[in-house]
Amino acid sequence: MNSFFDLASKQHRGRQDASGPHAVFSHPAAPVDPGEAAGGDEPADMSRPTNGSPDSIADVDAEPAGAADRQHRAAPQPAGKPASACPLMAAHGLSKSYWKGNHEVPVLQEVDFEVQEDEFVSIIGQSGSGKSTLLHVLGTLDAPDAGEIHFDGQRIDVLSSSRRDKLRNQQFGMVFQFYHLLPEITTLENVLMPLMIAEGALSYWRRKREFTERARQLLELVGMSHRLDHKPRELSGGEMQRAAIARSLIAEPRLLLADEPTGNLDRQNGEEVMEILRTLNAEQNLTIVMVTHDAGIAVQADRTVRLFEGRVQLA
Ligand SMILES: Nc1ncnc2c1ncn2[C@@H]1O[C@H](COP(=O)(O)OP(=O)(O)OP(=O)(O)O)[C@@H](O)[C@H]1O
Ligand SMILES: [Mg+2]
Numbered sequence: 001m002n003s004f005f006d007l008a009s010k011q012h013r014g015r016q017d018a019s020g021p022h023a024v025f026s027h028p029a030a031p032v033d034p035g036e037a038a039g040g041d042e043p044a045d046m047s048r049p050t051n052g053s054p055d056s057i058a059d060v061d062a063e064p065a066g067a068a069d070r071q072h073r074a075a076p077q078p079a080g081k082p083a084s085a086c087p088l089m090a091a092h093g094l095s096k097s098y099w100k101g102n103h104e105v106p107v108l109q110e111v112d113f114e115v116q117e118d119e120f121v122s123i124i125g126q127s128g129s130g131k132s133t134l135l136h137v138l139g140t141l142d143a144p145d146a147g148e149i150h151f152d153g154q155r156i157d158v159l160s161s162s163r164r165d166k167l168r169n170q171q172f173g174m175v176f177q178f179y180h181l182l183p184e185i186t187t188l189e190n191v192l193m194p195l196m197i198a199e200g201a202l203s204y205w206r207r208k209r210e211f212t213e214r215a216r217q218l219l220e221l222v223g224m225s226h227r228l229d230h231k232p233r234e235l236s237g238g239e240m241q242r243a244a245i246a247r248s249l250i251a252e253p254r255l256l257l258a259d260e261p262t263g264n265l266d267r268q269n270g271e272e273v274m275e276i277l278r279t280l281n282a283e284q285n286l287t288i289v290m291v292t293h294d295a296g297i298a299v300q301a302d303r304t305v306r307l308f309e310g311r312v313q314l315a
Helices: 002-017 131-138 161-171 187-199 201-206 208-221 237-249 267-284
Strands: 089-100 103-115 120-124 146-151 172-175 255-259 287-292 303-308 311-313
Touching: 089 131, 103 131, 103 146, 103 311, 120 131, 120 267, 131 255, 131 287, 161 172, 161 187, 172 237, 187 201, 187 208, 187 237, 201 208, 208 237, 237 267, 255 267, 267 287
Parallel strands: 120 287, 120 303, 172 255, 255 287
Antiparallel strands: 089 103, 089 146, 303 311
């Protein structure tokens, strides 16, 4: 993985002074632009890749006035990087139940959670403790029954579905245990797919050269330059996950949400994926929230939040 570290450190240096297409993360902390016009409210398309071009949230249409100034109730902050006044993401009092007929199955119960900009937080808990549910709720893929989620100072759980889609596309990268690569297209095309969707055909084809260069750089960053034209079935599990990580970064997200990214990998591939995530956090200042059931993986984050039966368990 030497080439990865070489490139990662070059990219990191590049980030200090450049914001062109060659910087992996070219945008600074995106300011919120509350002035953007309101859009429609079509249903969320869960099949869409969760990335797009970099932008601000810019579209809080259901936000009560003054909410950006709201003082967040502090979530537990064990050891880790120092907390800033305004975390990148803060969730308070999240509750969610599923219903089996008339029987309520509580999954999240008044969960408080925060992640600071540049922090790497792991969420650990046994199977069924609600980890994936929490990650999906934080990523606005699923709605809480109660509670609030704020991102960059703005409340996001009340956004319309189209605005949640846009938020995910522009600000969040997502990585899943089973990769979710599209089987019929190549590694390079999979990485480009979020931009194809987010940009629309005309803009995408105009900027294809630039986007392709960015995708190639990301694939180099994760050690996949030699597999650009392979289809997912021609890749190992570790390679598929590295491609999925590259895809999650193509739109230069501010927050990476990873659900068991090593859960389907052998030890060596799992360690390589963790090395990539740690380096992205340390060198590229990427904020990461990672779900895992593996204590050895969880401790590699800055701090760990433990879920037990849908509640945050204090140490
Ligand atoms: N769509 C659903 N309908 C009903 N129950 C659900 C649904 N999704 C999850 N659950 C239940 O919610 C609980 C928490 O599920 P979740 O997937 O969040 O757990 P997890 O901690 O991620 O577990 P694992 O480590 O096995 O992935 C489980 O008991 C599960 O059966
Ligand atoms: Mg899970």
